[in-house]
Amino acid sequence: MTTDATPGATETGDALTTTGNLRTNTGTRVLQVKYGERQVRLSDAFHDFEAHGMPDAEVTMDYNFWTVERDGRIALVDTGYDVSERDWLGEVSVLPVPAGLSLAGIDPLDVELVVLTHFHFDHIGWVHLFENARIVCSRIEYEYWIGKKRAGELAGEFTTAELLQPIEDAAEAGRLQFVDGEEEVFPGLSVTPIGGHCPGELFATIVDGGQGIILAADAAHFGIQIEQGWPFFAYTDLDDMLAGLAQIKALADATGWAVVPGHDPAVRTSFPAAPGEAGSVINVLMDVQA
Numbered sequence: 001m002t003t004d005a006t007p008g009a010t011e012t013g014d015a016l017t018t019t020g021n022l023r024t025n026t027g028t029r030v031l032q033v034k035y036g037e038r039q040v041r042l043s044d045a046f047h048d049f050e051a052h053g054m055p056d057a058e059v060t061m062d063y064n065f066w067t068v069e070r071d072g073r074i075a076l077v078d079t080g081y082d083v084s085e086r087d088w089l090g091e092v093s094v095l096p097v098p099a100g101l102s103l104a105g106i107d108p109l110d111v112e113l114v115v116l117t118h119f120h121f122d123h124i125g126w127v128h129l130f131e132n133a134r135i136v137c138s139r140i141e142y143e144y145w146i147g148k149k150r151a152g153e154l155a156g157e158f159t160t161a162e163l164l165q166p167i168e169d170a171a172e173a174g175r176l177q178f179v180d181g182e183e184e185v186f187p188g189l190s191v192t193p194i195g196g197h198c199p200g201e202l203f204a205t206i207v208d209g210g211q212g213i214i215l216a217a218d219a220a221h222f223g224i225q226i227e228q229g230w231p232f233f234a235y236t237d238l239d240d241m242l243a244g245l246a247q248i249k250a251l252a253d254a255t256g257w258a259v260v261p262g263h264d265p266a267v268r269t270s271f272p273a274a275p276g277e278a279g280s281v282i283n284v285l286m287d288v289q290a
């Protein structure tokens with residue numbers, strides 16, 4: 001991690017710097033915060049890669065979570081995980097999630113709402129930090145994974161009973177909100193169950209003042225999946241994953257909104273970096289000031 005802002009930071013840097021941190025009190029600001037990365041071969045990342053006729057190569061997968069500030073109120077989309085706790089697939093910590101939140105100027109206790117796009121390890125860590133937040137997930141996702149947990153069937157899956165426990169705790173505390181279809185869960189922030197990668201995978205859209213963005217999360221790990229219709233190697237339903245990629249592409253084509261794939265390092269160069277030190281891990285995906 002360097003302390004130099006990357007090129008592009010100056011594009012939004014002036015407006016952001018005047019606030020002294022990355023918080024705003026008006027409009028909508030969406031940030032991507034990178035907390036980890038890993039190296040992966042294309043042939044390991046994509047289902048049936050050989051069929052695409054491309055040479056194999058090693059690429060970086062970024063591990064991110066996203067913050068949505070709307071009129072001073074804070075929501076998160078996914079919560080990362082503690083990379084130091086377990087090596088799943090060779091992930092390397094870039095900045096622990098609590099430090100990333102601090103860099104963005106966010107106190108976990110001020111987070112009003114947390115969307116969990118799906119229950120894989122890299123999206124549901126640290127949930128216990130957000131004591132005051134409403135937790136949003138799809139009903140199908142909850143029933144699938146909690147069912148497996150209760151049946152003792154999590155061996156070999158990309159999640160653990162320990163990671164799922166805080167979600168069950170939120171349900172018992174009355175802080176869990178299920179979605180069954182497209183629903184606006186926070187001003188301007190809507191989620192839609194799409195399936196494929198996990199049974200209840202959600203993607204999110206954030207809209208304000210005619211501008212919008214599509215957070216694909218792991219409905220599309222990389223942008224090329226949407227451009228070419230390439231499924232990722234990990235899925236619970238291949239047909240649903242292909243239909244989901246087409247659905248997101250159609251939405252992007254119809255609206256002109258940018259798509260943010262969940263793990264694509266190209267997001268770091270397609271969107272302006274935050275000013276200063278924060279720019280080494282944080283990018284500004286959307287910034288609509290009232």
Ligand SMILES: [Zn+2]
Nearest residue numbers: 120122218262
């Ligand atoms: Zn993921």
